[in-house]
Amino acid sequence: MLRGANWTTVDVQAIDDVLGEGDFWPMSYIDGKRPYGDHTYYQFDMAELLGEPYERDARGNPIKDAKKDARLERFHCETLAALEVFLMHAGVTKAA
Incomplete structure (x- = not known):
């Protein structure tokens, strides 16, 4: 999930919001x-x-599935704590 996430860096439009959340910047x-x-x-x-x-309708749009929706929502919530710990403690290294 981390590889597919929409990662963003702090820019002029977001700096005030990010700083308002705590001392985790940058x-x-x-x-x-x-x-x-x-x-x-x-x-x-x-x-x-x-x-x-998800299955798609005739127009190519995904069709909601209540059971799958609930499972993915749970998975999303369960990974939040792990992601927070990862982001606070992970280090960036150069590729070998």
């Missing part, structure tokens, strides 16, 4: 509105990243 962050892609409904993006895309 730090990359994931877009809160569209964390895993460009769909408004983030479960669609998660499903594609996990290789379990």
Whole structure:
């Protein structure tokens, strides 16, 4: 999920909001509105990243599935704490 997330760096438009959240700056962050892609409904993006895309209608639009929606929402919430710990303690290294 981390590889597919919409990573963002602090820019002029976001600096006040980021600094208002605490002393974690400078730090990359994931877009809160569209964390895993460009769909408004983030479960669609998660499903594609996990290789379990939603079925599509005749027009090619993903079809909601209540059971899958609930499972992906739980997965999204369960990974929040792990992501926070990772972002606070991970270091950047050069590729070998």
